[in-house]
Amino acid sequence: MSGRSSFAAHTYRVDAVVLRTHKLGEADRIITLLSSERGQIRAVAKGVRRTSSKFGGRLEPFMVSDLQLVSGRTLDIISQAVTKSPYGQSIAAHYDRYTVATAMAETAEKLTDADAESAGAQYRLLVGALGALARGEHAAELILDSYLLRALATAGWAASFDACARCGTEGPHSAFSAALGGAVCHDCRPPGSPSPAVQTMSLLAALLSGNWSVADNSEPAHRREAAGLVASFVQWHLERNVRSLRLVERN
Structure with a gap:
């Protein structure tokens, strides 16, 4: 006994x-x-x-x-x-879904490696994103960028795409700084900061908030620009690369 x-x-x-x-x-x-x-x-x-x-x-x-x-x-x-x-079966059958899921899983692992407090919320966020990916609800790269922004927000690093991330001045603003937390006004803009298109900033805000009507109707050029800004934001806050992001195909 x-x-x-x-x-x-x-x-x-x-x-x-x-x-x-x-x-x-x-x-x-x-x-x-x-x-x-x-x-x-x-x-x-x-x-x-x-x-x-x-x-x-x-x-x-x-x-x-x-x-x-x-x-x-x-x-x-x-x-x-x-x-x-059984999300793995549907995801593995499509290369674009598989590479996106790998990048999401790597990010989740890095975020929860030392942060146990947000693990429950990170679990629910990841499972929801994998489900949307397996069902093909949206373009795979949009699901990825939405997940990355939300995962970082859940970890305490919520990006701002309207008000200036440094001084709080209402936008829209024409510059982006990963180090300062998103959109920045003319006065707060660090030298060399990128100046994304207005539509790209709107897309980023939609991905963070889950406004899929805006995200799904975005143009490929703005999706590519948004992806680069999300990647820089992730790298800055994690202080290391998400290696799987290099494998993700961008249309």
């Missing part, structure tokens, strides 16, 4: 999305998860690379599952997995 009680005390269940995986030994994998209750988790899935594995494809990237885990000293162990949302 004591052995069973000890096992039960170290067992827990979570809803989690798979961020990434890598091989361990001949048949196992280390799975990096983002859970709704416990934040980021690194766990071992034993035997998952064997064709006879009980897990099947339930622990592939971007899958959302109900998991049972056993706490370990360094890595937890996944003992059960029940699929809740």
